[in-house]
Amino acid sequence: MDVKELTVQCDQNIKSALEGLNTTGLGILFVTDNNNILSGIITDGDIRRALLAGKELSSAIKDVMNLDYTSLPVDTDNSVILDAITNKVKIIPLVDVAGKLVDYASINKIRRISVASPLLNGNELAYVTDCIKSSWISSQGKYVREFEKIFTDYHGGMPALAVSNGTVALHLALDALGITKGDEVLVADLTFAASVNSIIYTGATPVLIDIEPDTWNIDLTKAEEKVTANTKAIMPVHLYGHPCDMDAVAAFAKKYNLLVIEDCAEALGSFYNGKPVGVFGDVSTYSFYGNKTITTGEGGMVVFKDSAIAERAAMLRDHGMQKTKRYWHAEVGYNYRLTNIQAAIGVAQFEKIDEFLAAKRHIAKTYNQTLARSPYFQIPAEKENTVNSYWLYTFLVNESAPFKREELMEYLNNTGVETRPVFFPMHQMPPYLNFGKPEDLKVSIHVSECGMSLPSSVNLTDIELNHICNSINEFVKKFE
Ligand SMILES: Cc1ncc(COP(=O)(O)O)c(C=O)c1O
Structure with a gap:
């Protein structure tokens, strides 16, 4: 959706803001002055509160708009934008140096952090x-x-x-x-x-x-x-x-x-x-x-x-x-x-294998530190006498956790972080039903139900990694 469709002017009235919200369906409009300088935002909730407080549909938007909002410079790096997007702030207006509204960012508009993408910047x-x-x-x-x-x-x-x-x-x-x-x-x-x-x-x-x-x-x-x-x-x-x-x-x-x-x-x-x-x-x-x-x-x-x-x-x-x-x-x-x-x-x-493996270990160490702080997770093993190459960083959400794996996956998805569930147990799928019995395969079923993988690409930046860890911490905090 174009940013113009999401914009209203501050001297328009509440009724036109409601019409705009109704057409765009995103629950937010950006409010600008006559020079297109971003002056505030207005949401469904702001209007509801204003009407309850006695304002009329004919009242000016500038009298009810919300001045407490997040905006970012239009040239902000994607990973910084991702960091600013939370479950509360899902759409962020982007402004130029003069403060003019130029564009907006939302989780669907920017690059998502994928689970595993290749790096092809060598020979x-x-x-x-x-x-x-x-x-x-x-x-x-x-x-x-x-x-x-x-x-x-x-x-x-x-x-x-x-x-x-x-x-x-x-x-x-x-x-x-x-x-x-x-x-x-x-x-x-x-x-x-x-x-x-x-x-x-x-x-x-x-x-x-x-x-x-x-x-x-x-x-x-x-x-x-x-x-x-x-x-x-x-x-x-x-x-x-x-x-x-x-x-x-x-x-x-x-x-x-x-x-x-x-x-x-x-x-x-x-x-x-x-x-x-x-x-x-x-x-x-x-x-x-x-x-x-x-x-x-x-x-x-x-x-x-x-x-x-x-x-x-x-x-x-x-x-x-x-x-x-x-x-x-x-x-x-x-x-x-x-x-x-x-x-x-x-x-x-x-030619880059050592660099790739070092990146994977750095990613795994960072996730381990974040997840180990919480009692809700089982981090991946690295047994004595082994080196885990951590191809795809995978961990379990414990059965005793007050949330399900799917809730964490959904939360991370909403902050631009792709995750992946662990494979299904082979014996549960139609072509393989005869090759194993569920009563013999309990650990496989458990890990399949509770395991999930986090982004593990070798080109994951520290900013992206911190964003993912912050999002996990934010999610976990809700249950403390
Ligand atoms: C454990 C395992 N075996 C075999 C394969 C098959 O490899 P490919 O996708 O290259 O056919 C994969 C992966 O994709 C795998 O994860």
Whole structure:
């Protein structure tokens, strides 16, 4: 809505203000003098009080307007505006240096603080331009090789294959390992659907396991009772960046002779016992979706312990074509290739990995300090001998809190802060009903109902971070 529609002049009468309020429906009008200098505001409530105090519909607006209002200079930074917007002050007039009304800000008009947006201010554009100028835009090219080498080096020499997203990375991993119809794969009930879908693609059956109450990762004590003669693999998912207990996973896998597929989609930069996640599994996978710690738009990576499995996966990634015999397809494979352009973005993103991870830790530390002051929240874990990369800062609203998670989410939404609920438990959704029973998956249900994520983008400014923390504090204060 244009600011003119929200403006009345001070010598107009109350009736015209009421008409204006009725048409615009925002509950507020800005009052200006003859020179368009902002002189006050008028709301439904101001008029109601004025009429009750004996004013007439014909009385001048200047006699009843509200002089106690917030206005800001028109060039104010978005994050400062966001800070000024509260549950009481939802619309703020913006003025020029002379005090003239120029525009207004409201939560719907300014940039909202998103949960996770990418930062592409490094060499991304230069490397993509290089692809275009050299015409290496498809899945062959130096950036694909370089991106794979970066992951090989990061994982202590393990072969790596770039693929088109994190979902096919998982499918390729399972397929290359020979997981197939009749097999069962243990996986946490609380994860993104891709983990479970990829198992179903192979024809195998996912077996949904409850999670630990602190790390929200697969609970091996619960997995024990689900092992059968058909169990072939376990897929630990490092949820929201907290590493699974990989020593325990290794011992479990050894005991039951299982393959391990690490889903590291949310955990690039997380460490367990001083080693990066991804080095523990028989095969490990990553996602580079736009909200991930590093992104290629869409993209993924598969990392292998065994080079023979890596070779088989490379063949499957390229329609099952034999490396030594072009256009000879030994097996039905897929086109799961990543393009050189996407890999170019990935190479540039990885150059900034340390900076990104430091930003995530700074964000998590700030939220932890704010939330830990209140008895209403369970902050995310960072267990001994682990480094949580805090991909997406996620916490629980305790059941004993005098408010529901949804109320806090709504409050934050009204102050321009996007939040995200935790995933639904997989077993509750139609395609997965047969893979787990609610009575076995109580922690997953609890975390799903009480968990929420806060903005965690690496380009979140301190002003934005303070705004989010202030909004949480303001909300909590209502219950003290
Ligand atoms: C745990 C987990 N696994 C797998 C994926 C799939 O990755 P993609 O979206 O790149 O297919 C995602 C994320 O999006 C994820 O969060």
